Every structure is written in structure tokens, then in C-alpha cells.
Amino acid sequence: MDNSAPKKRVLLIDDEARVRTSLKMVLEPSYDISQAADAQEGLEVFRKEGPDLVLLDVILPGTDGLAVLQTLRSESKMTPVIMLTGTKSVKTAVDAMKLGAADYLSKPFDVEELRIVVDRALNSLELEREVKQLRAQVVQRYAFHNLIGKSQGMQEIYAKIEQVSDSRTTVLVTGESGTGKELVAKALHYNSSRRERPFVALNCAALPETLIESELFGHEKGSFTDATARRVGQFELANTGTLFLDEIGDLSPVTQAKLLRVFQEREFTRIGGVQSIKVDVRIVAATNQNLDELVRKGQFREDLYYRINVIALYLPPLRERGEDIALLAKHFLAKRVEEERRPHIEFGKDALELLTRYPWPGNVRELENIVEQAFIWSQNAAQITPEHLPTILKSDSRSSSLRDDTLAGRMSLEKAVMEFEREIILDALKRTNYVQTHAANLLGISRRMLKYRMDTLGIGRPDNAASQEPEPAVQE
Numbered sequence: 001m002d003n004s005a006p007k008k009r010v011l012l013i014d015d016e017a018r019v020r021t022s023l024k025m026v027l028e029p030s031y032d033i034s035q036a037a038d039a040q041e042g043l044e045v046f047r048k049e050g051p052d053l054v055l056l057d058v059i060l061p062g063t064d065g066l067a068v069l070q071t072l073r074s075e076s077k078m079t080p081v082i083m084l085t086g087t088k089s090v091k092t093a094v095d096a097m098k099l100g101a102a103d104y105l106s107k108p109f110d111v112e113e114l115r116i117v118v119d120r121a122l123n124s125l126e127l128e129r130e131v132k133q134l135r136a137q138v139v140q141r142y143a144f145h146n147l148i149g150k151s152q153g154m155q156e157i158y159a160k161i162e163q164v165s166d167s168r169t170t171v172l173v174t175g176e177s178g179t180g181k182e183l184v185a186k187a188l189h190y191n192s193s194r195r196e197r198p199f200v201a202l203n204c205a206a207l208p209e210t211l212i213e214s215e216l217f218g219h220e221k222g223s224f225t226d227a228t229a230r231r232v233g234q235f236e237l238a239n240t241g242t243l244f245l246d247e248i249g250d251l252s253p254v255t256q257a258k259l260l261r262v263f264q265e266r267e268f269t270r271i272g273g274v275q276s277i278k279v280d281v282r283i284v285a286a287t288n289q290n291l292d293e294l295v296r297k298g299q300f301r302e303d304l305y306y307r308i309n310v311i312a313l314y315l316p317p318l319r320e321r322g323e324d325i326a327l328l329a330k331h332f333l334a335k336r337v338e339e340e341r342r343p344h345i346e347f348g349k350d351a352l353e354l355l356t357r358y359p360w361p362g363n364v365r366e367l368e369n370i371v372e373q374a375f376i377w378s379q380n381a382a383q384i385t386p387e388h389l390p391t392i393l394k395s396d397s398r399s400s401s402l403r404d405d406t407l408a409g410r411m412s413l414e415k416a417v418m419e420f421e422r423e424i425i426l427d428a429l430k431r432t433n434y435v436q437t438h439a440a441n442l443l444g445i446s447r448r449m450l451k452y453r454m455d456t457l458g459i460g461r462p463d464n465a466a467s468q469e470p471e472p473a474v475q476e
């Protein structure tokens, strides 16, 4: 042990003086010991001294040790608590572990075992602190509020948020589902001078049209059948703060018109009310739909669109920022490890590679879910390996094996490209029942070109393929 480091502090909570004395004798040379004879005194010392570790008797006069354990855990998740149990109380020991005890010792204890258990709990605490510190570093370098990412795409988003957060300008956040639009809205708010003011989020898609207006603007008592009391709307609630309008593409034309008025005049009236209410609200809107297209189709008001789309923040899909995948995966894993106080676990190389190759149609949300599953499947393993990952990540491995073969020098690039092309063409032919014109359309090339490539790659037509080609069949 490093002699220059200050001794760790251990608190003993046990009503039997004899037990405390013997524990103290064993631990004294390596640790600073404090003692308490009952729960109340124990909690007092705990709060005053902030020990590095607690040894806690399960049976204390007048209190249940497990209740004390819960209090200790709720006050400091980081401090390991080792329970002292009678020999026969296995069930209690199990309960204690479930409640977050780091370990348990049954009385009378073996001196060597006592030392080992205490050392181990303190070491894992060290490790946990290290992980926390490392995470804090990662977070400082590669994060902005709760957004994580080191890719160019994310760095640009951080810079834009930085630039626009302090103005009242409306921001439109777009991007595929699960790319982090809501997090961006929050980052805009918490990075602005409005951060102490309310952040109010309203999902425009989640509410029926009849309710959304009253939700937005509020209503006066008796303004419609269900309006039994006056109700303040989200615009008023968000006053001086930020209103996040999620899924804005789903608003009905009527509500769009009303919203336009608020944008123009910064004031509105409650349903059934007469008085105009002025508000100072910063609006952040989000959608995963293509608003441009909705405008073209006449489903979204053009004038409202221009009011909303003053500053646009587009979140690129996760597959276009591959370097963020491993970073995010590690972040989500570390978060779960911390929450569950599980021993250290990390991604194995193969698992990380699978994660990096998958196209993530559900983006960051999907990644978070898959890390959660892997965390559960891995149980107490030290590493997450491909077997802990869902098969969907392992399926489309043909292109990756071609890639591996090429990079390992087992196959030339030319051959790999040809193999890859052959598979895509065969796939297209199968999907179109070997109707070459259709396959060529699918692939975006002319039928002549398809035929030429088929010849070059030696792709023939199987005997059992459909016979009806809408134009002269090409003979092999």
C-alpha cells in the first residue's frame, strides 16, 4: 500500500463493544477507525466524517440494520457498506446485497476474510472513482450539456447551439427519429440565459386536435363542456422560458393558423377568453418529417414554416457519424454500470466492431436500447462480446467479411468490388423475379448496362426463373 496516502476511514456500527474492539484490532493498522453503538449515532458519525467504508451490523437495538443500510445508500451511493450478519441469516445477507450492500461477513469472522472483504470493497470504490473521473474527462472533451459526440457533425451542432442559444430566435431541429432532437432543445435552453426559467415541452403528435389548442393556449372556465376550471396553457407556463414544440409537422391546419398568430404578435387569448396575453417565450420546434415536402403537399402552412425555420439545426443520422458510435456505447454502458454498481465491464473488440458497422436505423435511441440489452445479457462477465448482442447486428456480415478479406490481403479490391456487385445484382434480380427491366430500374441503371454487368460477372438466368420478360429476353 502507498504509505504517503492518508489512511482510509472505516466506520464500525455495532452494538456489541466486544465485536467493535476485535474489528478495530484487525483493521487499525491500515485504516482510521470510528465507532458507533447504534443506528442514530452511526448516522451522525457517517454524516460528519464521510467515511470511505462502513461495517454495519444487521441487528441493532431498536432498528433494523437493513433500514440503516437503505438510509446510508440513499445519502451516499459511493460509500460501500459491508453487512455483519449472524451465521444463519443467509436470507438477510441476500436482502442486504439486493439493497446495495457491497458485501457481507458472517460472525464470528475470520481475520483474513475480514481484511480481504474490506480491501476489495475499497479497491472497487477506487476503480469506480477512476471510471467516474475518466468519464468526466470524456464528457468535458466530447460533450455539450448531455449531448455526446466527437464527430465533425456533432461538433458543428455544439457550435451552432452556442451561437444561437442566447437569442430569442426560433430554432427548428430536424433529424431522423432518435437522433437527439429533444436533447438539443434542452441544450439550447440550459445554455441560454433562460436556464433558470421554465423549459416546457409539448408533443404535438400525442394530443388529439381538440385538446391541443387548450393545451397550448389554455382556456377559461366554461369555455367548452369539459372546461370546469380555468386552465393555463403551455405558452403561459413557458413565459420567460422556452417552449419546445415536438413533432410540429403533426399540427392540424387550424392549430397551425392559431400558432402563426402567436408567432406574429407574441400574444394570444385563452380559449373562451377575451383578454390578450403577452408572452416572452423562446420557441424550439422539432420534427422528423420533411417540412419542405409537407409545405409542397399543402399540409403545412408556408407562412408558419418560414416563421419556424429561422435557424435550422439538422442532426445527422448516427450512421453518418460513425466515430460517435463507440463513444456513445461506452457512455451508455458506464452509465448503467454506475447505476447498478456492477463491477467493471467493457466492450470487447469484436462487439465494438459489430456496433460500429451496424447502420442504426433507430439512431442513438436504438443504440442505447441495445447497450441496455447487452448489459443485462452479459450478467457478470468482464467483457461484452458478440454473443451478448442481438442477431440483427450480426446478420448483414457479407459485406464486412469482404472488407475484412480485402484489408487482410486475402482478396484484391477489384475482386471484392466485383463480389459485392454480383450480390447486389443477384438480389435485385431475385426481388424482381428476374425481370431484367425491373431489376435495372431498381438499381438505377439501364437494362443494357445491367446485361453487360451480368455478362462480365457471369450471372446467368436460373432455369426455374419466371419466364415472362416484358421485352425480348436476352439469350445467354
Ligand SMILES: Nc1ncnc2c1ncn2[C@@H]1O[C@H](COP(=O)(O)OP(=O)(O)OP(=O)(O)O)[C@@H](O)[C@H]1O
Pocket: 146, 147, 148, 149, 175, 176, 177, 178, 179, 180, 181, 182, 183, 184, 287, 288, 328, 364, 365, 368
Ligand atoms: N448525442 C447524444 N448523446 C447522448 N445521448 C443521446 C444523444 N442523442 C440522443 N441521445 C439519447 O437517445 C435517446 C433519443 O434522443 P431524443 O429523444 O432526443 O431523440 P429525438 O430525435 O427527439 O427522437 P424522436 O424523433 O423519436 O422523438 C434519448 O435517450 C437521448 O438521451
Ligand SMILES: [Mg+2]
Pocket: 181, 182, 246
Ligand atoms: Mg423527440
